[in-house]
Amino acid sequence: MPRQTTKPDAAAAKPNLAGEVFARLRDMAIRYELKPGERLNEVELAERLGVSRTPVREALYRLAQDGFLVESGRGYSRRPLDVKETLDLYEARSAVEAECVRLVALRGTDKALDDVEKFLESSIKTPSNAPAAKLVELDEGFHERIARAANNAELLRMLTSLNERIRFIRWISMETVGRDNTQAEHRRILAALRTRDASAAEQMIRGHITKRTDQIVEAITTGLARIYLGPAIVNERLKI
Structure with missing residues (x-):
């Protein structure tokens, strides 16, 4: 047969x-x-x-x-690249992440926090002059690992979606502003979670995100200019 x-x-x-x-x-x-x-x-x-x-x-x-x-x-x-909408997205991100750190402080396991710390220590080795896309990827990785430690799949899904929608603006901001204080802020947030200080962790995460909103107008202006220069130029300058 x-x-x-x-x-x-x-x-x-x-x-x-x-x-x-x-x-x-x-x-x-x-x-x-x-x-x-x-x-x-x-x-x-x-x-x-x-x-x-x-x-x-x-x-x-x-x-x-x-x-x-x-x-x-x-x-x-x-969808247009709009200042008000971008601010709304950052505001939503702040609310989601504040709830994530609150839940981590209440019920996050030591192992989950160890994983966050391991990732943070590894990401610190990346030089500050690395491509903007790489630095944003590492920053998202830290925040999304905290969301995973909160053990709430819906909050993680929402945060991932928000990160995707503001990623272009964050590439621009990272390229122009850099990440000088980011790692130190990440360390302080993790330290607050280690001591289970939900209030301090929430205050820190909101302040951490709010700082980025100050550069939104400039980032959108720069971003629009680059969009209309063409994708090849945008990708080359952002190294993405």
């Missing part, structure tokens, strides 16, 4: 393709390769990515649900 060969399951392959298309378009949205206010054309995006329109349509719908896009006629456009 001839041996039967197993063909790839088309139904199983489709979710993988849909996920890849979504990840690519989300990355394009985060980097503002999709320009603010730009109306998106499914056919052009499908051709650009070498796929059919179906996974593109599904990805655009998901990106709209995640806050990257807004409805525009019968399609979508990239």
Whole structure:
């Protein structure tokens, strides 16, 4: 009896393709390769990515649900880079992270805090003149590990989503302002969590995030200039 060969399951392959298309378009949205206010054309995006329109349509719908896009006629456009909206996102991030540190102080395990400290000590070895994207990645890593230590999956999901939506602005801010005080602030937040001082940890995390909001207007102005210079120039200057 001839041996039967197993063909790839088309139904199983489709979710993988849909996920890849979504990840690519989300990355394009985060980097503002999709320009603010730009109306998106499914056919052009499908051709650009070498796929059919179906996974593109599904990805655009998901990106709209995640806050990257807004409805525009019968399609979508990239959400504008807006000062008020960015401030709202930072305010939401502050609220989420304040609750995370409160929960960590109350119920976080010593092992979870050890993991945060291990990551922090490792990240400190990265030089301050490293690419902005790398420094932001490390900063997000610290905050998201604290969220994991809070042991609340929904808070972690919200924080991850907020980080994605403000990542471009944080790249710009990190490049222009740097991270001189960031590591010291991280150490103080961790120390407060070690002593289970919820009030101090919450006050520190809010102050830590509020400092960044002071640079939002400048970062957006710089960011818009770079967006319209073209993605290649933006990526080269941010080293992303």
